[in-house]
Amino acid sequence: MPLGSLRPSPLVEQATEHLREQILGGRWPVGTRLPGETALAASLGVGRSTVREAVRALAEAGLVKSRQGAGVFVISTEPQEDFRAGLRRAAVAEVYEARAVLEVQAARLAARRRTDEDVAGMVAALAARRLASARGDAAFVDADMALHAAMVAGARNSVLTDLFAEFAPVLREALASLTGVLGLREADPAAVVSAIASGDGPEAAALLNAEFSATLTRLKGAP
Structure with missing residues (x-):
């Protein structure tokens, strides 16, 4: 099921919010590996660099964590307030x-x-x-x-x-x-x-x- 394309701006903020909603909504439970950058970029209608920045923001919020060579995994469904x-x-x-x-x-x-x-x-x-x-x-x-x-x-x-x-x-x-x-x-x-x-x-x-x-x-x- 596609995530839905985004409006042109601000792309990073929109991408972050879309991915956050999917995590909090249970699409990707704790322990789940997120789709790769290419797949997420295609689903959101943005570039890979935008996805990369969005994932970084999610990591800063304590929702995901990158594991070297394995990918990005959901580690929490309760975001930390920055x-x-x-x-x-x-x-x-x-x-x-x-x-x-x-x-x-x-x-x-x-x-x-x-x-x-x-x-x-x-x-x-x-x-x-x-x-x-x-x-x-x-x-x-x-x-x-x-x-x-x-x-x-x-x-x-x-x-x-x-x-x-x-x-x-x-x-x-x-x-x-x-x-x-x-x-x-x-x-x-x-x-x-x-x-x-x-x-x-x-x-x-x-x-x-x-x-x-x-x-x-x-x-x-x-x-």
Whole structure:
């Protein structure tokens, strides 16, 4: 019985969801070997690379496991909630509080570890943010998040960078509709960038903490 062809986009997400439904629905019980990439690709109407990414997502969710030379087997019908899914369930204020903790420390580290290239990236992102302030909310939030990503990258800590990457999509979705309420355009991160560039970690951390505290106050009072 064919699984049914998918719409063109987003293919990986659709393929993952189709396969997840088949596993949770009992088509492939625990211990069952999934059909090969070629067979799944033909059934779903997608390429093998799309199937490969979908299977990887299922493995990350704890539903399947690849066994060298044997194939991919179903190991559970109870998916584990990933970190980003948990973030989506959390209140925006809670996510923002966690973000503040991460970024304030990242700013402190960035002041010690940033390279000239990092600083150039922050300056460019700051300029892009200023230009985006005259555009729509979504464009401005994208530019603002890009600036903060550049500051976190300056900390030269891969774990902090990865954590910020997990926060970013959830925050972007929420902040795009709250830009005016939170006064994000009125905040000017130039002083934070300057403190990082000059190597003043305590000042960078204090400035960023003040910015986040003001935003959190508005966020908690937002309808």
